[in-house]
Amino acid sequence: MADQKSILITGCSSGIGYDAAHGLKRKGWRVFATCRKPEDCERLEGEGLESFVLDLDSQGSIDAGVAETLKRTGGTLNAVFNNGAFGTPGLLEDLPTEALRANFETNFFAQHELTRQLIPVFRKQGHGRILMNSSVLGFAALPWRGAYNSTKFAMEGWADTLRLELQGTNIHVILIEPGPITSLIRENSIAHYEKWIDPEKSPRREEYKNKLEPRLYRPTKDKPDPFELPASAVTSVVIDALTLLNPRPRYRITKPTKVMAVLKRILPTRLFDKVLLKA
Numbered sequence: 195m196a197d198q199k200s201i202l203i204t205g206c207s208s209g210i211g212y213d214a215a216h217g218l219k220r221k222g223w224r225v226f227a228t229c230r231k232p233e234d235c236e237r238l239e240g241e242g243l244e245s246f247v248l249d250l251d252s253q254g255s256i257d258a259g260v261a262e263t264l265k266r267t268g269g270t271l272n273a274v275f276n277n278g279a280f281g282t283p284g285l286l287e288d289l290p291t292e293a294l295r296a297n298f299e300t301n302f303f304a305q306h307e308l309t310r311q312l313i314p315v316f317r318k319q320g321h322g323r324i325l326m327n328s329s330v331l332g333f334a335a336l337p338w339r340g341a342y343n344s345t346k347f348a349m350e351g352w353a354d355t356l357r358l359e360l361q362g363t364n365i366h367v368i369l370i371e372p373g374p375i376t377s378l379i380r381e382n383s384i385a386h387y388e389k390w391i392d393p394e395k396s397p398r399r400e401e402y403k404n405k406l407e408p409r410l411y412r413p414t415k416d417k418p419d420p421f422e423l424p425a426s427a428v429t430s431v432v433i434d435a436l437t438l439l440n441p442r443p444r445y446r447i448t449k450p451t452k453v454m455a456v457l458k459r460i461l462p463t464r465l466f467d468k469v470l471l472k473a
Contacts, residue, residue: 200224200271201436202263204248204308205278207234209377210327213425214275214432215243221433223272226263230278250278250304251296260311273323273436274312276305279345281383283410284391285398286340293390294341301345306352313365322365323436326353327428328444330373330451334458336470338406357443368435372428373448374419384410421449 205211206227215227228248229235238245248259279301316322332346357367393402431445
């Protein structure tokens, strides 16, 4: 279809990216559902999606992913949804700098590089939408999540700046800010935790055993987080952000995200800190 809209999505192997890819395809979009692992791409192809490898940890893979996308569309693209990310749980005092750098490479620098390569396409055609999957943790920090908090706070500042710089171009920059959403992000973070954090060497090792690890190693299906919503809740918002004539600069999803946004605006920092420590 000559008028079919197209979108490139990262991190589609599961969770938000997976649901968004299928949801947009059902809405008639041409979806390029990318994953880091070839076997995940093969699985998505078997489900009727167009999928190929785009590994955010590899500059060459980002270059190839953009080239493949534009080859398939003939040089056009309506939107990109920067969704791929991971977390490295642990206290910041125990987090090696190399671990933080690795988290930024995937969650922030790769998103910048991918978007930077696509902006000339949007500019040439006179329109485009850049969706950034941030989080409630992009404006309300929680303990034990310092690496992830930091990357999402950086994303928020980056997106706010890019939105200002692209005023008048018909290229919209939109922050998606989910709270607790059913996904595999916690399970997927275990490998990063075990690679980088040694709780036995921490002066707060008992807190790791009593606070972090029971939740970290609990399967998501056993006990959902309070107010948790399915990934489809994000997909419905993504569809609005892509199709409304004047999309909002940020979309907050789940009750915790909306409540935290209000509390951060009205509470003094010390009082807001008390709320965050109880969350």
